[in-house]
Amino acid sequence: MEMEKINENTMRVTLGKEDLAERGISILDLIGNQHDVEDFFYGILDEVDTDHEFRDNGAVTFQLVPSGDGVELFITKVDPEAAEKMNLPKDAEFDENNSVMLSNLTPDELDQIGLDKDVTRILKDRMKENLKSDSKDQRKTTVEQPEKASTSRSSQTPEQSENYVRVIEFETLQDFIDLTRNVIFKVSFGSDLFRMDDKYYLVIKFSDEEVTSGTVQDVYSTMLEYGKAPKIPPIYLEEHGQIVKTRNAYEWFSYNFS
Numbered sequence: 001m002e003m004e005k006i007n008e009n010t011m012r013v014t015l016g017k018e019d020l021a022e023r024g025i026s027i028l029d030l031i032g033n034q035h036d037v038e039d040f041f042y043g044i045l046d047e048v049d050t051d052h053e054f055r056d057n058g059a060v061t062f063q064l065v066p067s068g069d070g071v072e073l074f075i076t077k078v079d080p081e082a083a084e085k086m087n088l089p090k091d092a093e094f095d096e097n098n099s100v101m102l103s104n105l106t107p108d109e110l111d112q113i114g115l116d117k118d119v120t121r122i123l124k125d126r127m128k129e130n131l132k133s134d135s136k137d138q139r140k141t142t143v144e145q146p147e148k149a150s151t152s153r154s155s156q157t158p159e160q161s162e163n164y165v166r167v168i169e170f171e172t173l174q175d176f177i178d179l180t181r182n183v184i185f186k187v188s189f190g191s192d193l194f195r196m197d198d199k200y201y202l203v204i205k206f207s208d209e210e211v212t213s214g215t216v217q218d219v220y221s222t223m224l225e226y227g228k229a230p231k232i233p234p235i236y237l238e239e240h241g242q243i244v245k246t247r248n249a250y251e252w253f254s255y256n257f258s
Contacts, residue, residue, distance in 0.1 A: 006122070009076055010075065011048065012075075014073075015044075015071055030064060031244065044073055044075075060077055143185045143222050164205055167202070167233070169227050169228050178226055179227070180250060181257060183222055185219055185222075187215055189204045189205060189206045190248070192245070192249055193243075193249035195242045196237060203237060
């Protein structure tokens with residue numbers, strides 16, 4: 001394990017595969033199990049913050065980024081007044097320890113949230129590196145939305161709102177990661193990832209008014225090559241499932257696990 005002070009407010013802790021194994025945890029555990037994430041973050045903070053410079057001085061944010069076979073953990077102390085002004089995602093809030101987990105942010109969310117500028121720059125640079133890697137990856141399948149036809153589109157009627165949502169079940173988180181590694185969707189959709197009964201469920205939502213039934217089916221069929229169609233409605237997952245990543249799950253995993 002290595003610790004580097006980025007500035008007076010932020011430290012970066014780098015843990016390799018062996019470091020994680022020594023602590024009895026894997027990258028997939030950290031991504032897919034919120035309880036493990038909290039225990040891991042606080043344990044690492046206790047190890048590196050021996051002078052209690054971060055733990056006892058205002059609020060703290062944690063940002064976890066997969067890196068090779070390990071992870072990088074950015075720990076930032078935030079002035080309490082500044083913390084109140086942070087534009088946090090709906091699924092993130094400061095807990096009783098005055099800390100917040102920010103492990104699943106996309107580039108746009110990084111700009112909006114008000115994180116430390118040095119951390120934001122480093123994280124966005126890392127994501128750009130992943131995108132460059134994506135563009136050179138010849139193994140990936142690309143699913144695109146067809147161009148608008150100049151003739152009647154009666155056979156490609158835009159989907160009604162109740163048909164905008166699809167659910168895909170994955171036996172393991174690795175199955176979902178394999179999908180994000182191998183398939184690029186150049187179609188706009190939102191995606192939430194849930195965990196329930198040791199399985200993972202991706203809920204995809206199409207909001208573009210120009211999306212057609214054919215496009216929806218193309219995306220869904222491609223995803224089913226890596227999972228299957230469950231008989232579980234999205235509302236049941238929202239009420240009974242554990243949230244792994246909301247809003248941009250597919251995009252985030254594609255950025256960080258390409």
